[in-house]
Amino acid sequence: MSNDNHPIKRFHGQENTEQTRGRENPERSHGWENIAPSFSALALHAGYDPAEHHHSSGVPLYQTAAYALPNEEYASRIVFSELDDDIYSRISNPTTGILEKRLAALHGVSGAVATSSGLAALGDAILNIAAGGGRILTSYRLYGGTVAAFSNVLPDYGISFDFAHNPDDPRSWEERIRPDTKALLVESVSNPLNAVADLGTLAGIAHTHGIALIVDNTLATPYLLNPFDFGADIVVYSTTKSINGHGNAIGGIVLESGAFDYASGRYPQFSRKAWTLRTRDGRERSILDVAPNTPFTARLRSFIVTLLGSSPSPFNSYLTLLGLETLSARLDKETRTARKVAEFLDGDPRVAKVFHPAAHDYAYRDLASKYLKHDGSTLITFDLDTEERKRDVLDALRLFQLQANIGDSKSLAVDPLLVTHSELTPDELDAAGIHHEAIRLSIGLEEPDDLIADLAQALDHAYGIANN
Numbered sequence: 001m002s003n004d005n006h007p008i009k010r011f012h013g014q015e016n017t018e019q020t021r022g023r024e025n026p027e028r029s030h031g032w033e034n035i036a037p038s039f040s041a042l043a044l045h046a047g048y049d050p051a052e053h054h055h056s057s058g059v060p061l062y063q064t065a066a067y068a069l070p071n072e073e074y075a076s077r078i079v080f081s082e083l084d085d086d087i088y089s090r091i092s093n094p095t096t097g098i099l100e101k102r103l104a105a106l107h108g109v110s111g112a113v114a115t116s117s118g119l120a121a122l123g124d125a126i127l128n129i130a131a132g133g134g135r136i137l138t139s140y141r142l143y144g145g146t147v148a149a150f151s152n153v154l155p156d157y158g159i160s161f162d163f164a165h166n167p168d169d170p171r172s173w174e175e176r177i178r179p180d181t182k183a184l185l186v187e188s189v190s191n192p193l194n195a196v197a198d199l200g201t202l203a204g205i206a207h208t209h210g211i212a213l214i215v216d217n218t219l220a221t222p223y224l225l226n227p228f229d230f231g232a233d234i235v236v237y238s239t240t241k242s243i244n245g246h247g248n249a250i251g252g253i254v255l256e257s258g259a260f261d262y263a264s265g266r267y268p269q270f271s272r273k274a275w276t277l278r279t280r281d282g283r284e285r286s287i288l289d290v291a292p293n294t295p296f297t298a299r300l301r302s303f304i305v306t307l308l309g310s311s312p313s314p315f316n317s318y319l320t321l322l323g324l325e326t327l328s329a330r331l332d333k334e335t336r337t338a339r340k341v342a343e344f345l346d347g348d349p350r351v352a353k354v355f356h357p358a359a360h361d362y363a364y365r366d367l368a369s370k371y372l373k374h375d376g377s378t379l380i381t382f383d384l385d386t387e388e389r390k391r392d393v394l395d396a397l398r399l400f401q402l403q404a405n406i407g408d409s410k411s412l413a414v415d416p417l418l419v420t421h422s423e424l425t426p427d428e429l430d431a432a433g434i435h436h437e438a439i440r441l442s443i444g445l446e447e448p449d450d451l452i453a454d455l456a457q458a459l460d461h462a463y464g465i466a467n468n
């Protein structure tokens with residue numbers, strides 16, 4: 001990638017691009033030059049300098065719609081992109097800007113734009129890459145809402161979707177690429193079955209054809225996997241999940257590598273001159289003129305988020321930043337606990353199948369050890385023998401809450417068929433490999449013994465009822 005990947009550079013942010021917010025503070029910045037900050041240090045500090053905010057230790061919540069501009073000249077400099085500052089919170093906001101810089105630093109890139117939800121991040125990324133219509137090549141191993149948007153909404157606006165029949169076979173992707181294919185899109189670790197995508201191979205296929213690879217990395221988070229290390233061009237998240245970690249704010253973010261060539265003929269939207277991007281003396285410019293190092297996220301901000309209005313609330317960005325501080329600590333514990341819970345389920349004869357890296361017949365062992373820190377996942381899906389038994393177990397759980405969410409500090413359980421993937425047609429469910437008897441667990445911060453005891457009593461209860 002074109003960015004210097006050194007952690008110090010990551011920490012300080014890159015050259016003064018469109019995304020770099022806040023003024024430099026040379027005195028403080030100097031102190032980090034000899035430290036190569038860890039992921040945990042970056043999650044706590046990156047993108048924020050207390051000296052620029054009245055020495056406030058916590059990132060301040062800038063709960064404002066607009067900014068009192070000092071004078072006409074100052075406003076002109078912002079409008080003509082000579083100065084990076086805020087005018088109106090639909091376009092940018094200092095609290096949201098720190099979240100963007102921090103997540104960019106955690107990926108070693110400089111382009112990031114936060115959105116109001118994970119689906120807004122996915123939808124906006126697709127609108128941005130497929131301007132003028134076209135096709136997105138993906139598979140059915142996706143979050144239910146994503147499949148529903150792809151099947152029911154975007155095709156009405158000229159963006160169609162092709163699905164690789166066997167996502168584990170590279171040829172299945174290769175043979176579906178068409179002249180108007182604008183992107184390959186995968187979940188790095190799929191919701192709910194923990195299928196791991198071979199990102200390196202998919203990036204190779206995409207780049208051979210001059211096509212961008214978009215990765216939804218929500219389940220893995222940047223702590224377990226940085227898709228940019230394996231050739232991803234665009235990474236999207238639902239920050240609602242583990243990045244926030246406390247189930248208290250919906251949010252999303254789109255990041256870019258800075259390495260993809262958008263000047264090829266496939267993506268004319270990045271080279272098109274626009275009046276809204278003009279210089280002070282009225283010369284029209286393109287996105288590639290204005291932001292050559294971060295064209296994807298610069299266009300996403302200038303045209304999609306700003307003009308269609310999917311920016312996050314500053315308060316949600318504030319909550320997301322608080323949660324992000326503890327991401328590595330939470331995931332270290334949650335992935336360890338998930339492994340123990342998965343092993344318990346895998347060893348129980350009443351459980352038909354477990355979808356987790358710790359299961360004895362897990363199909364993605366090699367890919368998980370290649371791509372995932374700790375071979376980790378905080379999600380476990382398991383099948384029982386009947387749908388009735390699935391409902392009985394869900395109703396009998398006491399500690400696990402029944403929630404349509406994942407990545408919370410509390411452990412959660414859900415019926416994917418009924419709740420998270422209810423939009424899928426029977427054929428789509430089949431293609432996704434989601435069974436009618438499946439239960440999805442999201443492991444939180446309780447102790448393994450707590451969760452195993454809850455599952456054991458719920459299984460006993462369900463099988464007791466069945467024996468009557």
Ligand SMILES: *Cc1c(COP(=O)(O)O)cnc(C)c1O
Nearest residue numbers: 117118119143191218238240251
């Ligand atoms: C939850 C989720 C989404 C959607 O995110 P929202 O914040 O709910 O809009 C997208 N992708 C994956 C993998 C998810 O788990």
